[in-house]
Amino acid sequence: MSQLHLELSSVGxxxxxxxxxxxxxxxxxLKVMKGEFVSLIGxxxxxxxxxxxxxxxxxxxxxGGVMLNGREVNxxxxxxxxxxxxxxxxxxxxxxxxVELGVKPVFKGKKTRxxxxxWIEHNLELVHMTHALHKRPDELSGGxxxxxxxxxxxxxxxxxxxxxxxxxxxxALTRAHLQDSLMEIQHxxxxxxxxxxxxxxxxxxxxxRIVMMTNGPAATVGEILDVKLPRxxxxxxxxxxxxxxxxxxxxxxxxxxxxKKVEPIAAKRVExxxxxxVENKQVA
Amino acid sequence: MSVLSSTLAKFKIEKPSPAKLxxxxxxxxxxxxxxxxxxxxxxxxxxxxKTSLGTxxxxxxVLAQWGxxxxxxxxxxxxxxxxxxxxxxxxxxxxxxxxxxxxxxxxFSGPPTFFDKIKTSLITVLSxxxxxxxxxxxxxxxxxxxxxxxxxxxxxxxxxxxxSPLAWLPLITLVVSSxxxxxxxxxxxxFIISLLTVTxxxxxxxxxxxxxxxxxxxxxLVNVSRVLRLSWFTxxxxxxxxxxxxxxxxxxxxxxxxxxxxxxxAEMLAQNPGLGKFVWDEFQNGSSDSLGRIxxxxxxxxxxxxxxxxxxxxxxxxxxxxxxxxxR
Numbered sequence: 001m002s003q004l005h006l007e008l009s010s011v012g013x014x015x016x017x018x019x020x021x022x023x024x025x026x027x028x029x030l031k032v033m034k035g036e037f038v039s040l041i042g043x044x045x046x047x048x049x050x051x052x053x054x055x056x057x058x059x060x061x062x063x064g065g066v067m068l069n070g071r072e073v074n075x076x077x078x079x080x081x082x083x084x085x086x087x088x089x090x091x092x093x094x095x096x097x098x099v100e101l102g103v104k105p106v107f108k109g110k111k112t113r114x115x116x117x118x119w120i121e122h123n124l125e126l127v128h129m130t131h132a133l134h135k136r137p138d139e140l141s142g143g144x145x146x147x148x149x150x151x152x153x154x155x156x157x158x159x160x161x162x163x164x165x166x167x168x169x170x171x172a173l174t175r176a177h178l179q180d181s182l183m184e185i186q187h188x189x190x191x192x193x194x195x196x197x198x199x200x201x202x203x204x205x206x207x208x209r210i211v212m213m214t215n216g217p218a219a220t221v222g223e224i225l226d227v228k229l230p231r232x233x234x235x236x237x238x239x240x241x242x243x244x245x246x247x248x249x250x251x252x253x254x255x256x257x258x259x260k261k262v263e264p265i266a267a268k269r270v271e272x273x274x275x276x277x278v279e280n281k282q283v284a
Numbered sequence: 285m286s287v288l289s290s291t292l293a294k295f296k297i298e299k300p301s302p303a304k305l306x307x308x309x310x311x312x313x314x315x316x317x318x319x320x321x322x323x324x325x326x327x328x329x330x331x332x333x334k335t336s337l338g339t340x341x342x343x344x345x346v347l348a349q350w351g352x353x354x355x356x357x358x359x360x361x362x363x364x365x366x367x368x369x370x371x372x373x374x375x376x377x378x379x380x381x382x383x384x385x386x387x388x389x390x391x392f393s394g395p396p397t398f399f400d401k402i403k404t405s406l407i408t409v410l411s412x413x414x415x416x417x418x419x420x421x422x423x424x425x426x427x428x429x430x431x432x433x434x435x436x437x438x439x440x441x442x443x444x445x446x447x448s449p450l451a452w453l454p455l456i457t458l459v460v461s462s463x464x465x466x467x468x469x470x471x472x473x474x475f476i477i478s479l480l481t482v483t484x485x486x487x488x489x490x491x492x493x494x495x496x497x498x499x500x501x502x503x504x505l506v507n508v509s510r511v512l513r514l515s516w517f518t519x520x521x522x523x524x525x526x527x528x529x530x531x532x533x534x535x536x537x538x539x540x541x542x543x544x545x546x547x548x549x550a551e552m553l554a555q556n557p558g559l560g561k562f563v564w565d566e567f568q569n570g571s572s573d574s575l576g577r578i579x580x581x582x583x584x585x586x587x588x589x590x591x592x593x594x595x596x597x598x599x600x601x602x603x604x605x606x607x608x609x610x611x612r
Contacts, residue, residue, distance in 0.1 A: 058511070081511070082507075
């Protein structure tokens with residue numbers, strides 16, 4: 001538990017724009033232990049997703065770098081699985097086939113066909129989706145799609161699970177349900193998790209540590225809050241817990257007092273066009 | 285009992301609801317009105333056009349010519365059947381007289397009828413179109429995936445796309461004549477020339493639309509593919525192809541439309557025995573029936589073009605993963 005696993009050291013990234021480079025992140029330092037659950041929280045546009053994408057290997061840091069188990073990561077790899085915000089399932093494949101797509105490249109030659117099938121079904125069982133193995137995403141509800149997305153990530157047997165606002169698009173009840181599932185799964189599998197969230201309750205409930213980010217441009221880690229609530233955690237019991245509420249208000253204070261969002265419209269625009277530019281480059 | 289009654293209920297013809305009835309009337313009646321007006325306009329208009337071959341044919345004359353063409357086809361088929369019967373009996377008799385007699389079997393060599401020509405045209409256009417598809421889709425995928433390759437190919441595509449089939453024909457004719465020489469050719473030269481002209485002219489829409497469709501694959505799905513570390517081949521097969529199918533079929537439909545239009549012109553000049561040659565021969569023939577027969581050919585060309593497009597739409601419906609997508 002106390003072993004250094006993932007390290008971001010002075011990570012910075014510049015996006016090229018027409019008016020010269022735009023610095024989205026600067027000097028981001030973070031050390032994550034094995035099996036730790038870390039949330040990234042901050043106002044929208046502060047570069048949380050950019051951090052996650054750098055760890056995932058989808059973006060390349062302009063400065064500094066990411067080390068996983070003592071080795072630098074520059075590109076996507078099977079030891080870091082991503083759960084996307086909008087589930088990103090392939091609409092033409094069933095739940096089973098979507099998971100299979102992730103499993104095949106990882107376990108090719110290591111598992112037989114039957115073992116692979118069993119493994120895929122096992123992972124869909126973890127997220128309680130066995131009843132809809134052969135349904136396509138358009139036949140599933142939003143929560144179910146996200147479950148399949150999580151199963152796809154888990155099935156790659158990653159060391160690090162990267163989640164980009166996984167429950168952001170879901171209604172409150174479904175979200176609570178999935179949060180409980182996620183706690184259970186993480187408890188039994190012991191993956192390291194980095195999760196982006198906008199939801200203060202979600203961050204306090206799920207995390208071992210909450211990383212609060214300052215507003216961009218040149219965003220960086222503002223404060224890190226250790227959440228020392230005992231596990232397993234129960235949302236009902238915690239609702240009236242003074243310690244829980246203490247953590248909660250600490251995060252709220254950071255977000256709404258220290259990093260009060262004053263929105264310079266021009267800066268926001270530059271950031272948007274910068275992100276678009278990077279995306280275009282990646283298409284090429 | 286209840287099983288019986290429910291089975292019976294299935295066979296009972298339901299009275300259409302008023303809304304359904306209205307839809308049926310609107311769906312069938314209004315197009316019919318349009319058609320009738322067109323026929324009247326044609327009949328009246330045709331009478332006022334005097335050509336060197338007589339009055340321009342109206343719908344009635346064209347219908348009569350259609351009947352003639354069908355009769356000619358039947359007569360020709362009968363002659364063919366008779367020919368083979370005669371040949372078989374003649375050979376049998378020869379063998380009866382002398383078991384060692386030399387038997388000759390010949391193929392019937394009557395002139396191709398209107399319907400034979402339709403068949404030739406369809407075979408030619410489909411061969412040319414398949415060849416074009418076979419070339420255009422792989423190139424489209426490759427240049428859609430790589431911006432640099434797209435930039436390299438784009439000027440070539442843009443320059444070759446607007447070239448008329450009539451400009452290609454002399455070149456293709458000369459090249460085929462010098463390259464495709466064989467004592468016993470599998471295909472006629474005119475077929476090869478028409479086919480290649482069709483291919484060259486119908487390549488481009490499929491190629492461009494495939495490339496655009498491939499380049500437009502959702503960013504999120506491309507990221508999924510990168511995170512799952514799919515191989516290039518799996519990426520193309522599982523992500524690129526399914527998401528670019530609608531664009532690809534738009535291209536294929538444009539290509540097939542062009543292919544069919546080009547074919548008629550190519551057949552006229554290359555003398556491939558299809559509908560294009562039929563029109564040209566009738567024009568050269570210049571009898572009083574010619575105009576009517578050309579009109580039959582023109583309408584046939586239109587109808588076949590329409591059916592080709594519908595067929596492609598049907599195939600798109602089968603191939604597309606999204607069965608709820610409305611294709612038109």
